Amino acid sequence: MANEQYLIAGSKGIVELFDKASNQSGLSRGQVFEDFVTLSRCALSGQTAEEEYLSIIAKGYDKGTMPERGADTLKTAFHTMVDVMAETGEDVLGDIFTGAITYGERGQFFTPASVCDLMGALTIPTERTPDRKSVCDPACGSGRMLLSVARHQPHWEFTGQDVDHRAAQMTAINLGLNGLRGWAVWQNTLTLQCHRVYRIGMNWSTGGVITEVPVEQSPFNYHPVPKETSKSVSQSRHAADNPDDHEPAGWPPSPDDDSPPPSQLDLF
Numbered sequence: 001m002a003n004e005q006y007l008i009a010g011s012k013g014i015v016e017l018f019d020k021a022s023n024q025s026g027l028s029r030g031q032v033f034e035d036f037v038t039l040s041r042c043a044l045s046g047q048t049a050e051e052e053y054l055s056i057i058a059k060g061y062d063k064g065t066m067p068e069r070g071a072d073t074l075k076t077a078f079h080t081m082v083d084v085m086a087e088t089g090e091d092v093l094g095d096i097f098t099g100a101i102t103y104g105e106r107g108q109f110f111t112p113a114s115v116c117d118l119m120g121a122l123t124i125p126t127e128r129t130p131d132r133k134s135v136c137d138p139a140c141g142s143g144r145m146l147l148s149v150a151r152h153q154p155h156w157e158f159t160g161q162d163v164d165h166r167a168a169q170m171t172a173i174n175l176g177l178n179g180l181r182g183w184a185v186w187q188n189t190l191t192l193q194c195h196r197v198y199r200i201g202m203n204w205s206t207g208g209v210i211t212e213v214p215v216e217q218s219p220f221n222y223h224p225v226p227k228e229t230s231k232s233v234s235q236s237r238h239a240a241d242n243p244d245d246h247e248p249a250g251w252p253p254s255p256d257d258d259s260p261p262p263s264q265l266d267l268f
Contacts, residue, residue: 004099004100006095006100007090007112007113008090009088010084014077015096015100017076018032018033018036018096021073022070024063025059025063026060027059027060029101030101032074033097036077036078037093037170038052038169040078041169041198044176045206045208045210045211045212046203046208048212049212057071061074085178090113091142091144091174093142093173093174094110094113094143094170097166098110108141108164110142110144111141111144113148116144116145117151120145120148120151121152124149124152125153126152128155129153132155134157134182135156136161137160137161139161139189140162140168140184141162141167141171142167143170143175146158146180147175150178154178154180155181158175158180158200159182159185160172160175160183160185161184161189162187163186163189165196168185168187169184169198171184175200176200176209176210177209180201181201184198185198185218185220192222194215194221194222195215197213197218197220198211198212199211
């Protein structure tokens, strides 16, 4: 096994809890981490993802008796993660993911948080803007770039897209626990194939901060452009004009529609 490397002091203790849950459930550390991310996202969904939550627990985390089950250990890991995030303001999940789970598999080396913060400081206004702009990271990883922008403009709309479901869920959790608003999308932004869409922001009807939206009802339900009218993929819509509108974007327009294509997000 490669050497573990952490940039956040509290990460090591959380990984030790993952290893304990691994022994209790008979699953690998990597599988435990993936399940933990899904369970955390479900826990932040206001009891709207109970079936998925219970299906993960049934993998083996319910073996034994309380408080020595894998489920109990993962509950402790969740509380510890929240505490470390509150204390440090850092991306704990991303630190664990690259430092103790993937070790850079498939070229997944997340941009260091310090570099993200520098880029944000150089490009984002320090004074709060009167309007709510939208910012997108089409290969978001755990959402670090979005978090760095949010340090300056927390009222903006944040969209993170990633081809790895673990990354999309980490972004959803990071945005949700930091009180931000936007989207986390499991999607290949080159082919525009979309698998799952999560709306981030307080849902007052459920009490959750992460709400799954059916792909076909989201602004990420891109329609293929006929060859005879196709243009650059970059003209495909990346966000709804109204971020509260979950209806399909409706792009491309009908052949007799002379209106210009929708504008891209304010920042990439």
